[in-house]
Amino acid sequence: MKETLTFTIRRAQPGDVDDMAGAHLDSIRSIGPQYYPADVVNVWGARVKGALYLEAMGRGEEFFIAVGASEGRTDVLGFSSHGVDGDEHHAGVYVRGAATRGGIGSALLRTAEASAIAAGARSIHLDSSLAAVEFYKANGFDEVGRGEHRLWSGRSMACVFMRKALGPSGGSASNRPLQPTSAVRNRS
Numbered sequence: 001m002k003e004t005l006t007f008t009i010r011r012a013q014p015g016d017v018d019d020m021a022g023a024h025l026d027s028i029r030s031i032g033p034q035y036y037p038a039d040v041v042n043v044w045g046a047r048v049k050g051a052l053y054l055e056a057m058g059r060g061e062e063f064f065i066a067v068g069a070s071e072g073r074t075d076v077l078g079f080s081s082h083g084v085d086g087d088e089h090h091a092g093v094y095v096r097g098a099a100t101r102g103g104i105g106s107a108l109l110r111t112a113e114a115s116a117i118a119a120g121a122r123s124i125h126l127d128s129s130l131a132a133v134e135f136y137k138a139n140g141f142d143e144v145g146r147g148e149h150r151l152w153s154g155r156s157m158a159c160v161f162m163r164k165a166l167g168p169s170g171g172s173a174s175n176r177p178l179q180p181t182s183a184v185r186n187r188s
């Protein structure tokens with residue numbers, strides 16, 4: 001069966017943070033167990049709450065949300081982020097499990113890339129979860145190494161270090177305005 005997903009991407013506002021936390025937790029809990037043991041998934045999601053994004057926004061991190069209908073109601077379906085740590089620009093994307101494989105993650109990533117380009121970035125670095133490696137590769141990132149990401153509790157989760165060059169030869173990023181997007185996906 002094919003389902004058309006219609007969603008809008010916009011910059012997140014402080015009033016969105018609780019809905020972002022809901023999408024973040026859904027993503028971790030619905031997708032994470034396919035790639036990590038239960039204790040890692042539990043720790044990964046244990047400190048997700050709206051206040052985290054408020055603090056990050058206060059430090060200058062940019063967030064973008066995809067809003068659309070899924071499972072009968074309108075909600076935040078996912079979000080992306082762009083932040084700067086020293087000279088390195090970082091990005092991340094999370095999508096609700098029920099809304100994956102419809103192009104939302106790629107659309108969100110393009111928005112974070114556009115934010116990075118506007119801030120002068122020549123490349124983006126990220127520590128990808130095992131759940132997102134193929135997604136980032138499909139969006140132009142290269143694997144540069146493998147290792148562990150230390151979670152707040154001291155537990156480690158396996159991750160893949162990835163990088164993407166931006167700019168004229170860097171692929172998909174653009175500064176085009178945000179607008180409603182439709183995507184068709186296959187559902188079993």
Ligand SMILES: CC(C)(COP(=O)(O)OP(=O)(O)OC[C@H]1O[C@@H](n2cnc3c(N)ncnc32)[C@H](O)[C@@H]1OP(=O)(O)O)[C@@H](O)C(=O)NCCC(=O)NCCS
Nearest residue numbers: 094095100101102103104105106128129131132134135138
């Ligand atoms: C990774 C994630 C953001 C992808 O979101 P999405 O909306 O499904 O991504 P898209 O639909 O734009 O996928 C684009 C392409 O990436 C690739 N891709 C995405 N998910 C994939 C998967 N699970 N396995 C293999 N390839 C995948 C495919 O090539 C896909 O194109 P296709 O659907 O036409 O085959 C989502 O699965 C997620 O939130 N995962 C859990 C959270 C996480 O680990 N986030 C990263 C933190 S570093």
